[in-house]
Amino acid sequence: MTNKNFKLMFFTYFVIFGILVAFFGSFVGYNMNLIDIKKNIDKASQEVGLIKKFDYLKPDIEKFDEIVKALSTNTSLEEYITSPDKQKRNNLTNVFYAISMSNNFIMQARFISAEGKEIVRVDRKNKYDKPFIVEESNLQDKSQRDYFQIVSHMKEAKIWHSRIDLNIENGKIEVPYKPTFRVAQPIIKDNKFVGMVIVNLLASEMISGLKKSTSFDHFIIDKDGYFITHPNDEYSWSRYTNSSIRLYDEFPLEAEKILAGENKGETFYSFQLNDILDNEDKAILILKLKVAYQSTLFSSNIKTSILIILLSILVSIPLAFFASIAPSRLQKSLFLANHELRRFADIIDKYVITATTKTNSIITSVSTAFAKRSGYSKEELIGQKMNIIRHPDTSNELYSELWETIEAGKNWQGELKNLNKDEDIYYLEQNILPIKDGNNRIVSYMAIGNDITAKKEVERLSEIDKLTGIYNRRKLDEYMESEFNRAKRYRQPLSFMILDIDHFKNINDTYGHPTGDSTLQTLAKILTDNLRKSDIVGRYGGEEFLIICPETDKNKTALLAEKLRACVENTLFNDINNMTISIGVAEFEGENTVKELLSRADRALYQAKHNGRNCVVIG
Known part of the structure; x- marks a missing residue:
């Protein structure tokens, strides 16, 4: 074989090798680009989801909560409740009207009495119209509505959120549809429900910012898989309309994953909204990559790979010619590659x-x-x-x-x-x-x-009550469930005790809320210092504390409760000197549920209060 033939042979080999490398490199590059595309899609979904949740939804909800709190605590309402008359009702109506004028998302603002009668009602037809005061003759009885039944039985004056549903007037869904979100707060006076403030909001405006983006289709579902919003408006509000479309129809293979709380799947990204909405819907925002956008990304990747193959083939021809005379370049490339490996090893x-x-x-x-x-x-x-x-x-x-x-x-x-x-x-x-x-x-x-x-x-801080430094209600609920199941499984005793500061309202009213907060902190420390290692203590709400006593019957728990009661009675608190607590104790029996056990302890606490306070009662 002549030198020329050798050169032709090696040239041919290197060209073929270059072509193979080009195809292989493009294949690898294509797959690496796919990975990058998926990473970018994941990142984009997180950015879109978090922006929708925290930049659009959360500020609106917080604003609406503040509106209801402002209406619930205004002096005109307090004056009307204390001694109602026509003039005070007019003053109260003017306050509701002024608030409604200040925010065109408010479709309806009402004060409802303890009997369920509308006392004040300001309506608005749409966000472009001015609100108007509903005449007294047109006010309705809402005592049978679900929101009144729920709010009227709340024990604390805290904010309540309704489902996002369609507005109902006179027992029928209003047409055209008016998506509605209700925010309410009970008015509690002397531990008694005396009425409620409720604001109906134009939910279509509230959630409009959640519905669209250039890259993803947006869905919002409730806990049962009904669509609250759907890219096709015909399928929105499927719980309340005649639409038969549900989550399983749109995501047949991954609906269970979404409802189970998974935040990512083959065709979806999901974001829980209940930490902001805090309502019965347990709503989930779902993002699904738009087909057109997905096609654009993958089409671009294919075109890039083809272009790389063609350019690589063209480049491989002159490179093949010079390959036989470039050993030094190869050596240098190996040296640089080895240096990079060492550098990455150092980074790792x-x-x-x-x-x-x-x-x-x-x-x-x-x-x-x-x-x-x-x-x-x-x-x-x-x-x-x-x-x-x-x-x-x-x-x-x-x-x-x-x-x-x-x-x-x-x-x-x-x-x-x-x-x-x-x-x-x-x-x-x-x-x-x-x-x-x-x-x-x-x-x-x-x-x-x-x-x-x-x-x-x-995570730890999310379980701790910010004021007292002990467990908060959410963590207590988890412990109650787990300890209850353990006691039931192994047939071990389990007791709860609920304690409450006697006359705590008088402490706040007389010495101010800072002293009240200091009192709660001191009480939390007394409880922590005097409980056993196995006991679980937390602030259950307001001045109410819950203690879970695993493997302990009610009699031993009552002895521990008496010890705590005596410690509190004998402690000097800042500013107020002395105070007392009342304690209710209950033990798991038979087929009790957590709710029933907690209710028995609560009734025992009520009996302790009835018996004159500063005592322990076993329920």
Whole structure:
């Protein structure tokens, strides 16, 4: 074979190689672009969802809540309730009218008496019209409406939100549809319901900002899968109209995931709205990538890949010609690649929390990030077992499950609570992978961690009552359910006690709310200092505290309650000197539910109040 033929042969080989590389590179590039596209779509969905939720919806809800609070606390209402007459009713009507004038989203503002009669009502037909005062002869009896039944039985003067539904007048859905959202607050005087303020809002205006974007179709559903809003208006309000379309029709394969609370699927991204709306709907905002937008993204990716293939083929021809005379360039490329690998290895060592252990948990290597987070040097860690950072609170059951998983050759994922060298707590989201040799035998384990300490602290703060530093009602509800189920499963005793500060309103009225807050804080500390480690205490609302006593019958709980009562009675509080508490105790019996057990404790507290306060009553 002549030199010319060799050159032709090698040239041909390199051209063919270049073409193959071009196709392979484009294939890889196409798939990498797909990954980037999906990441960008994920990021865009988060941005859109959070903007809709927190920039559009939340400010509106907070504004409406403030309007109702303002109406509920104005002096004209207080004067009318105290001694109603026509002049005071007129004054109150003027206040409601002025508030309605100030916000064109208000469709209806009313004060309803304790008997369910409309006393004041200001209506507006649409946001472009001025509000008008409804004549007394046209006022209606709302005692049988669901919102009156709910609000009239509320024990606290707090804000209530209705479903987002369609406006009903005289028992029929008003046409054209007027999506309505009601915000109400009961008026409580001397622990008695004396009426309610309720504002009907133009929900179509409130949710219009949630309905559209250039990249996604928007849906809002309630907890049962009915559409509140749908990109096709014909299917909106499916709970109240004749539309048969529900979530399962639009997302047949992923409806269950959405209703179960998953925030991402193959065809959807979802965002829970109930933390803002706080109503019976348990509404969920769903984003679905628009078909046209998706097609544009993928079409662009395909065109880019084809262009890369063509350019690569054209470039491969001259490169093939010079390939045989460029060994030095290849060497330089290898050197640069090796340098980049070392650089990335250094980055991983510095920023990624990793450790490698033998099968007996002896540490063989750790990253700089691991050593820094644990507070130990690498020299102090290598040769030690991984339990050097184990927190004593971590259950043996968790570690047993971890070892069973990795010893079976499977990856383990979970959260671990750890202690650093200074005995400070930190949390890692861990992935532990078995490393196998050529014979498929496990020879070591690699742990890759993500520091989630800040996230766990945020979660902890969400469970704590801001004023007293003890558990809030939401966390107490979780504990009540879990302890109740445990007591029922293992047939162990369980008791609740509810305690209330005697004459707390007088403390606030006489000494002011700062003193009232200080009193609540001192009481929380007394309870915490005098309870057993197994007891769970939290602020259940206002001046009311709940204590859960696992594996404790009512008699032992009553003894503990008496101890607490005496401690409070003998404590000197700032400004007020002495105060007392009343306590109701109840024990789980038979087939009680959590609600029934709580109700019995509450009735016992009421009896303690009736008996003269400063005492303990077993229910």
